[in-house]
Structures are given as C-alpha cells and as structure tokens.
Amino acid sequence: xxxxxxxPSNLAASPGESVSINCKASKSISKHLxxxxxxxGKANKLLxxxxxxxxxxxxxxxxxxxxxxxxxxxxxNLEPEDFGLYYCQQHNEYPLTFGSGTKLEIK
Amino acid sequence: xxxxxxxxGGLVQPGMSVKLSCATSGFTFSDYWMEWVRQAPGKGxxxxxxxxxKANNYATYYGKSVKGRFTISRDDSKSIVYLQVNSxxxxxxGIYYCTxxxxxxxxxxxxxxxxxxx
Numbered sequence: 279x280x281x282x283x284x285x286p287s288n289l290a291a292s293p294g295e296s297v298s299i300n301c302k303a304s305k306s307i308s309k310h311l312x313x314x315x316x317x318x319g320k321a322n323k324l325l326x327x328x329x330x331x332x333x334x335x336x337x338x339x340x341x342x343x344x345x346x347x348x349x350x351x352x353x354x355n356l357e358p359e360d361f362g363l364y365y366c367q368q369h370n371e372y373p374l375t376f377g378s379g380t381k382l383e384i385k
Numbered sequence: 386x387x388x389x390x391x392x393x394g395g396l397v398q399p400g401m402s403v404k405l406s407c408a409t410s411g412f413t414f415s416d417y418w419m420e421w422v423r424q425a426p427g428k429g430x431x432x433x434x435x436x437x438x439k440a441n442n443y444a445t446y447y448g449k450s451v452k453g454r455f456t457i458s459r460d461d462s463k464s465i466v467y468l469q470v471n472s473x474x475x476x477x478x479g480i481y482y483c484t485x486x487x488x489x490x491x492x493x494x495x496x497x498x499x500x501x502x503x
Contacts, residue, residue, distance in 0.1 A: 279449075312489035314430075321389075322430075322482065322493040333491065365430055369489050373448050374420075374432040 280304055280368050284377030291356055292385040299351045299380045301366035306346045310370035313342055313351045316379075317362040325364075326351065358384050387411040389483045389494035396500045397473050405468040407483030407494055414464035415439060418486040421457060421468045424496075425479040434468060435486065450476075475501045 281304035291297045301311065309329035316322050324333045326342035329349055339354045353360055361384045366377040393405040407419070418441070421433040434457040435446045445457050456469040466483060478501045484490040 310488070314490070316430075319495075321495050322484075322490075324489060324491050327489040327491075367430070367432075367489070369486075372446050374435075376430040376432070379429045 282377040290383040301349045307368045307370035391497035394497035415461040419466040
C-alpha cells in the first residue's frame with residue numbers, strides 16, 4: 279500500500295499569513311494527488327487535483343506543487359474561512375489512501 | 386447542482402448487518418465511478434469501496450479492512466449507490482461518505498453515521 283505521510287498535524291496562523299502543508303508518498307505516485315478540505319457541517323471539498331490543478335471554485339490563494347513522492351499545499355493570504363482539516367490523497371493505485379490530516383487553526 | 390445524500394445509518398449491534406444508500410442527482414450517474422469513504426470518530430479518512438460504471442463492467446474494489454464483509458452496488462435507473470455492511474464490528478463505527486470519482490473525489494455527500502454497539 280502507498281503510505282501518505284502528512285505534516286504538520288496541527289498548524290496555527292493569522293489571517294494574511296501563508297502556510298504550507300506537506301504530503302509524502304511512500305512510493306512514486308506521479309502527479310496523482312488530491313487535496314481536500316473538511317469543515318464541520320459541510321461536505322468535504324476537493325481543492326486541488328493532479329498535484330497542482332485547482333478545482334473549479336477553489337480560490338487562487340490555494341496552490342499545489344510536487345510530483346513523484348513529495349507534494350505541498352500552500353495557502354497564501356489566509357482568510358478566516360480557511361480553518362479546518364486538510365487531507366491529501368493518492369489516486370495512483372489501490373487501495374486509495376489518505377494522509378492523516380492537518381488541522382489548520384486561525385489565530 | 387450535483388447532490389449526494391447518504392441514508393441508512395444508525396445504531397447497529399455487533400455482528401449484524403446494515404445497508405447504506407446514497408441518492409444522487411444533478412449529473413448522469415451511470416457515467417461515473419462511485420465510492421464510499423469512512424471516518425472513525427476523531428480519525429482520518431479511509432477509502433472503503435469503489436464501483437465502476439457499466440462501461441467498466443461495474444467492477445468493484447475494496448479496502449483491505451472491509452473486503453469480504455462489505456459489498457458495494459449501484460442502481461443506475463435510480464441513481465443510487467449502496468453499501469451493504471455485514472458482520473459489523475465496533476471498528477466499523479464512523480461516518481460513511483458517498484463520493485463521486487473522476488480520478489479524484491470531486492463531490493461528497495455530508496455523510497451518515499453508523500454506530501456499532503450492543
């Protein structure tokens with residue numbers, strides 16, 4: 279199985295700051311990586327797919343980079359609504375696997 | 386507007402069965418692969434099962450922890466995907482999400498809670 283190691287587990291930042299979340303795959307997954315946002319009471323939201331392609335409706339302050347085994351989600355100019363949980367997921371091979379999640383708190 | 390709505394959860398005794406449903410609308414259901422993903426309380430997301438479309442012979446795939454106990458199925462005439470859960474265990478407790486797959490999971494339902502307890 280492809281293990282997805284996501285870091286950090288927790289993150290706190292102020293509005294206007296930038297943050298990065300990392301995701302490392304245990305083997306190459308090419309660019310088959312997606313990022314999701316999870317917020318209480320809302321459906322999980324796809325933010326980025328294929329490593330760096332923004333899903334329609336994702337604000338441009340979100341960006342993704344990486345390929346192979348190392349990937350990064352960057353959020354620039356944080357907005358208060360960006361708090362929540364973020365997960366990476368590989369869709370290169372079965373079983374499809376997720377990272378353990380990053381909780382982003384807004385200071 | 387794409388919508389996915391899960392139902393069928395609740396309190397289930399260990400060893401018993403439950404069938405979850407996911408009613409969809411707003412897209413051509415028969416064209417898509419559909420998935421179930423679950424989340425144990427306070428834990429991360431775990432992919433559970435996939436069913437492909439008719440063009441892909443309705444092939445099914447399962448996570449290792451559920452293979453042999455869970456069965457995913459679909460009814461294209463009703464735009465519904467199901468998850469039959471047999472021999473349920475305490476570790477199956479959690480929220481079960483229905484998702485649409487286009488490589489990645491582009492739409493999710495809000496989830497249905499399944500609690501396994503005697």
